[in-house]
Amino acid sequence: MTYKEFQELKERVNWGEEFLIYHNQxxxxxxxxxxxxxxxxxxxxxxxxxxxxxxxxxKAMIENRYLKDIYNxxxx
Numbered sequence: 001m002t003y004k005e006f007q008e009l010k011e012r013v014n015w016g017e018e019f020l021i022y023h024n025q026x027x028x029x030x031x032x033x034x035x036x037x038x039x040x041x042x043x044x045x046x047x048x049x050x051x052x053x054x055x056x057x058x059k060a061m062i063e064n065r066y067l068k069d070i071y072n073x074x075x076x
Contacts, residue, residue, distance in 0.1 A: 006071035013037070014053045022075040023062050030056070039067075 001009070001021075009019065018031045020042075027042035032053070039060045040047040050056040060067040067074070 001071050001074045001076060003071065005076070006068075006074075009076065010053065010057050013056070019076060023070065023073055028062065 009021075013019065013030055013032075016032065018029070021028050021030065029038075029040045029042060031038045031040065037050045037053050037056045038047050039050070039056055048056075048060055050059065057068055058066075062070060
């Protein structure tokens with residue numbers, strides 16, 4: 001994913017869209033409801049919870065690395 005695509009992802013999640021993204025062939029689901037935004041690893045359902053999309057993109061982690069730092073390793 002390019003930086004421009006990452007910015008588009010952030011914007012679209014902020015609008016309420018949900019996405020399945022991939023890192024090292026593992027799927028991660030970005031979903032949301034009235035209570036918050038969730039980042040869930042597909043194979044074991046491990047979920048990180050955030051109050052909004054801004055917090056998700058600031059604090060979500062994959063393999064102890066922030067999503068914002070590895071966007072170039074992510075596919076969608």
